[in-house]
Amino acid sequence: MLLDNAREPLRSTSRPEALNRRRHAKLSRAPQIAPVSVVLSLYSLSLFIFHQLGYLATTTLAAACGTAIFLVAGFYAAFRLTLHTRFTDPTMTSPQIIAVVLLMLVVAYLERATQPALVPFILIAFSFGMFRQSTRMLILHAAGCLLCYLGIILVRGQKEQYGAAFEADLLQWFVLSLSLPGMILLGKQVQNLRQLLSATRYQLEHYEEKSVRDDLTGLYNRRHIKSELEQARLQANAENVPFCLCVIDIDRFKEINDNNGHLAGDTILKEFSKVASNSIRDSDMLGRYGGDEFLLLLKNTDLKGAVMHAERLRVYAHFLDFQKVLTQKHISLSIGVAQYRPGEKIEDLMSRADSALYQAKQLGRNRVEWLES
Numbered sequence: 001m002l003l004d005n006a007r008e009p010l011r012s013t014s015r016p017e018a019l020n021r022r023r024h025a026k027l028s029r030a031p032q033i034a035p036v037s038v039v040l041s042l043y044s045l046s047l048f049i050f051h052q053l054g055y056l057a058t059t060t061l062a063a064a065c066g067t068a069i070f071l072v073a074g075f076y077a078a079f080r081l082t083l084h085t086r087f088t089d090p091t092m093t094s095p096q097i098i099a100v101v102l103l104m105l106v107v108a109y110l111e112r113a114t115q116p117a118l119v120p121f122i123l124i125a126f127s128f129g130m131f132r133q134s135t136r137m138l139i140l141h142a143a144g145c146l147l148c149y150l151g152i153i154l155v156r157g158q159k160e161q162y163g164a165a166f167e168a169d170l171l172q173w174f175v176l177s178l179s180l181p182g183m184i185l186l187g188k189q190v191q192n193l194r195q196l197l198s199a200t201r202y203q204l205e206h207y208e209e210k211s212v213r214d215d216l217t218g219l220y221n222r223r224h225i226k227s228e229l230e231q232a233r234l235q236a237n238a239e240n241v242p243f244c245l246c247v248i249d250i251d252r253f254k255e256i257n258d259n260n261g262h263l264a265g266d267t268i269l270k271e272f273s274k275v276a277s278n279s280i281r282d283s284d285m286l287g288r289y290g291g292d293e294f295l296l297l298l299k300n301t302d303l304k305g306a307v308m309h310a311e312r313l314r315v316y317a318h319f320l321d322f323q324k325v326l327t328q329k330h331i332s333l334s335i336g337v338a339q340y341r342p343g344e345k346i347e348d349l350m351s352r353a354d355s356a357l358y359q360a361k362q363l364g365r366n367r368v369e370w371l372e373s
């Protein structure tokens, strides 16, 4: 009765995508303060070196480090208090980059000697935006940053009568204004890659789901149900819990096809699959083995319970009304049931359930037969 017993590669039934989603959800709950924490830690360290070399006053160092700590703590608290969920971008990358860049510009304004640190650290701050922000947002931030920096240079230049230092400041501003567009272009590439990655992930998940389903009925396919049986076997051996297999066959399905056409036959297969999968427990698993044959795996169930389940399904299917589709009103099922014997192979279990089904057919169909375990 079963189409064949050819061994197929077993497929893991664990749901990696579910695991990934849980991991992703966990990650998205974690405070994402890398832009402030990483940039400000490194920047503070560089300020400390400036201070050690005598280029930075202790008060400015203390004020800058204090503000950096305040910002990191503030963003951390905002994440902990879930304030980030109120932002369109819950990673709060924009406010973090703006805060970091403003702090660095103020320090550069107060202590011109620290200016060599400005361009590299602004670029590092923007590199965080590359992964999380749109190109439009990056351009806006870059423009805002360049304007503020130019404003600082002009104010200071006016105070110092536009001397040689002013020219050096302008030079540095030009370097930054030429570097930022490169950063934005790179950001655009990263955005494209991210889009490609998420489209690929979506497709993979879709194909993964499709690969375990039967096209016509949407039930699990033969490969998946065999893999589930193998899992149930391992669990039964390890925990000594019973499980049963039912092989279900629609009686005289060839006649149904011959008398009503294949499309009507397909409708019966689909309708039966829908009804049967709604009538089983969540822990049970129904799959289409092929043609008009289905496998029902009943976990944590002994033979007596399985026969009861099978009988209920048989009666249920028998009372379905197919008058609109078929020349006859009802269909009937023959079902063979077998309980797993500890230590046996899945092929042997399937073969015993198949023998029980053969018996049901021999005894006149529309019945449940079983083999004692």
Ligand SMILES: Nc1nc2c(ncn2[C@@H]2O[C@H](COP(=O)(O)OP(=O)(O)OP(=O)(O)O)[C@@H](O)[C@H]2O)c(=O)[nH]1
Residues within 6 Å of the ligand: 216, 249, 250, 251, 252, 253, 254, 255, 257, 261, 262, 263, 264, 265, 266, 269, 290, 291, 292, 361, 365
């Ligand atoms: N409509 C339709 N028919 C299919 C499909 N797959 C297989 N079949 C047909 O299902 C029929 C299965 O018939 P069998 O199981 O061999 O025999 P039966 O008529 O059911 O007789 P018993 O099993 O002895 O009661 C064959 O005629 C197949 O061509 C399908 O996807 N759609």
